Amino acid sequence: MIRSYRSYHFFLWRILGAIIPLTFVYAVLVRPASIRQDKNAKTELKVNVVQQSASTFTIEVIISGSIPGPSCIARQIAVDTTVLGQINHAGKYVFIIPKMNDPSIIELYNPVQDVIIESFKLSQQMPTTSNR
């Protein structure tokens, strides 16, 4: 190489030598809490009925611990199966679901590996803000 390229090359790698390690450490530190936790930590599901009308429940799904598997959805199993939404991280999710004549089940389900992660039984008689 000619001298100007050598100087540029050396300068560039000294800059990258500072930027890449700092970015690396920061990127590891800001990963979602659910990922940073022990992957063997059990996923915990807590469901509160926060409001109910004659025909619907408003439920609050609180997920703590890590979510195992590449994908996770919340679904209601009754006569039919209804997908309530995608779960990406540990946290609090709110869903409005129809009341069924029979008890229904709220599940956290991994569709890629066809695995039920957690489930919770929901019935007509549930008091508001009840816990599992």
Added chain:
Amino acid sequence: MSASYQSILWNRQKRIYDFVLIGFVLTYLVIFVLGMLIVNPQVTQETMIIRSTSTLALLLLHVILSIGPLARINKVFLPILYNRRHLGVTMFFVAAVHGVFSIMQFHALGDVNPIISVFTSNQHYESFSKFPFEIFGFFALIIFFLMAITSHDFWLHNLGRRTWKALHMLVSVAYTFIILHVLLGALQDETSPALIAILGVGASSIIALHIISGHQEHKKDKEKHLFQSGFLKVCHVDAIPENRARVLIANGERVAVYKYDRKISAVSNVCKHQLGPLGEGKIIDGCITCPWHGYQYLPLNGTSPPPFKEKVATYDVKVLNNEVWVNPIPYEEGTARMPAEF
């Protein structure tokens, strides 16, 4: 080295190089796929292709980026440098398979153009951890594409050496993009510290190698030589091995001072092909031979033997009391200068 363009100027060394390279690529893919089938049998074929090609391309990129500094630190690694461009083109194809399958799997099933979807499906541009990491991979792939299509000597000749070299030095920018692509993509969902550690070791090694070799070269550029009567003192004639060179810094640029057949000649250290270090080569069949790709020059006048047309600058040399001296003012490229005898 050729007088006319051919798609690839095959020789035994290139065939062996490519045979080993293809063998490694296939072995890696087979081992990766078998490993995934054992650990995670539910994985889809698309996911398997995306993951195997991403890890393979990342590994090849690390190897490619290690070769340059390793060859500067130790000549043992020079044979790997010889056909590095085939390694680079292979890495591009593997990375392209990863890119195409990823776009097909994650961006081609909606009603938005898949390329536009790469930029618009995730709009957390304000967030670091949720940043759309795909765009780093996309731009890195564009740089690899430009490097792969211009890797042939046809483009080296037509773009000009400086433009071509500047374009190919963008590999360090592409490497930064790839590290960001992995850090903000796969590693954000990765729970195993082993994979984070492997990437950390890889990136640290590349940075350390480039900084160490850059520091060595920088130190060489700062070397001072005794200047007397218009000539710079190089060394004692015995300090130059037969058919090899010592490198001298003259007016900020390097000069290769060769010893052969009880003669000393000096030419520019910069090869006309890819700016390789002629002073780290040796004389083969009477010609100074570049250690990078074998381009050759006659020590007497710095011209390539016919039918080739490359020329490098030459310098006046004298030997006084067995000490070699070089005039730092270069002659026009290809100018014949009488070698100093001793």
